Amino acid sequence: MVKNFKLLMIAIVSFVSAQAQDSTKAAMPAPKVDSVPPNPSTTFSGSLDLYYRYNFANSPSSFNNYTSFTNSQNSFELGMATIRADHSWAKAGVTVELGFGRRAEEFSYNDGAANGFFSLKNVVQAYVYYQLTDKIKLTAGKWGTHIGYEVVDAAANRNYSMSYMFSYGPFFNTGIKADIAIAGKTAIMVGISNPTDNSTTTAVQKMAIAQISTATPDGKWKFFLNYQGGHNTDSSTLNQFDLVLTGTITDKFSVGFNATEQTVKIAESNNWWGAALYLNIDPSPKFGATLRAEYFDNKDAVLPIPAGNFMEYTLTGQFHLGKLTFMPEIRYDNSSVDGAFLKHDDSPTKNTFSGILAATYVF
Numbered sequence: 001m002v003k004n005f006k007l008l009m010i011a012i013v014s015f016v017s018a019q020a021q022d023s024t025k026a027a028m029p030a031p032k033v034d035s036v037p038p039n040p041s042t043t044f045s046g047s048l049d050l051y052y053r054y055n056f057a058n059s060p061s062s063f064n065n066y067t068s069f070t071n072s073q074n075s076f077e078l079g080m081a082t083i084r085a086d087h088s089w090a091k092a093g094v095t096v097e098l099g100f101g102r103r104a105e106e107f108s109y110n111d112g113a114a115n116g117f118f119s120l121k122n123v124v125q126a127y128v129y130y131q132l133t134d135k136i137k138l139t140a141g142k143w144g145t146h147i148g149y150e151v152v153d154a155a156a157n158r159n160y161s162m163s164y165m166f167s168y169g170p171f172f173n174t175g176i177k178a179d180i181a182i183a184g185k186t187a188i189m190v191g192i193s194n195p196t197d198n199s200t201t202t203a204v205q206k207m208a209i210a211q212i213s214t215a216t217p218d219g220k221w222k223f224f225l226n227y228q229g230g231h232n233t234d235s236s237t238l239n240q241f242d243l244v245l246t247g248t249i250t251d252k253f254s255v256g257f258n259a260t261e262q263t264v265k266i267a268e269s270n271n272w273w274g275a276a277l278y279l280n281i282d283p284s285p286k287f288g289a290t291l292r293a294e295y296f297d298n299k300d301a302v303l304p305i306p307a308g309n310f311m312e313y314t315l316t317g318q319f320h321l322g323k324l325t326f327m328p329e330i331r332y333d334n335s336s337v338d339g340a341f342l343k344h345d346d347s348p349t350k351n352t353f354s355g356i357l358a359a360t361y362v363f
Helices: 002-027 102-107 118-122
Strands: 043-055 075-089 092-100 123-131 136-144 172-183 186-193 207-215 221-231 237-248 253-265 269-284 287-297 309-321 324-335 351-362
Touching (some): 075 102, 092 102, 092 118, 118 123
Antiparallel strands (some): 043 075, 043 351, 075 092, 136 172, 186 207, 237 253, 324 351
């Protein structure tokens, strides 16, 4: 009897002790786990473009070309091969795009032999960003300029040859900027950068850059007002205002418009300006076409091309074969200056025709 009583008491004490331990465990806070987001993988992409250009005048001493990236005659040419890496983690991110080829070299024309930094010639873009708040993003480094309708990557343009407005700048900015969301689809960008198209400089001069952008609620019409201004490395002052408008009329037809004016002052103010209309038609996912009509005025001889005005009409087709796009193009250039272009015998003329067969591949 006593033995049974002792066993009963041991069982009761063990049960009470176990319940007390469970109660203590339940009262203890759960261990803290760091809510650090996982490190995502890096995204790689790239492109290649190549072309053949033939100017029908076939002048022995002139390519009859005053715009970027297609300064050749009767030659198969590599444009640019690019490789791009993008990575983001939490609120920060980085983009690095390297380019190789004549297009990359012309894009970074102030690098390489011009300043002794040969490796910078191959940097198309390289920047970091930080999402300071849900409405403010800071970016620092080198990026393609906000000014203009066209961009350096051939695969991102609907015409292969470039406009006069794109060709005379700017190409890129190196500095720091803040993108600020205002309300709805309206935003502003403000920043400061090196003088136009300089990856590196010892000059104290800097450029102020800015953009106001907005769009209709459905996003079919977009509006950009762009600005750059300040001192160049040669102590001249520069101010440029640029307007870009894009619109989707139907699912098969869209338009683009770009107008820009750049004023340069050394002893006195001189300017160049231009405007271009882009008409885009896409009757099927496999085919599209773009007509660009551009007027460009260099009457003040600000630029190292004939002092006068130019008109160009460029019709480009886009045959989409998966990642490969084949782009046949015909272009007509006309100038107010007799002798701006040359005929087959090098006699002067005001106009010229060129044809281009180009291809781009993106991955």
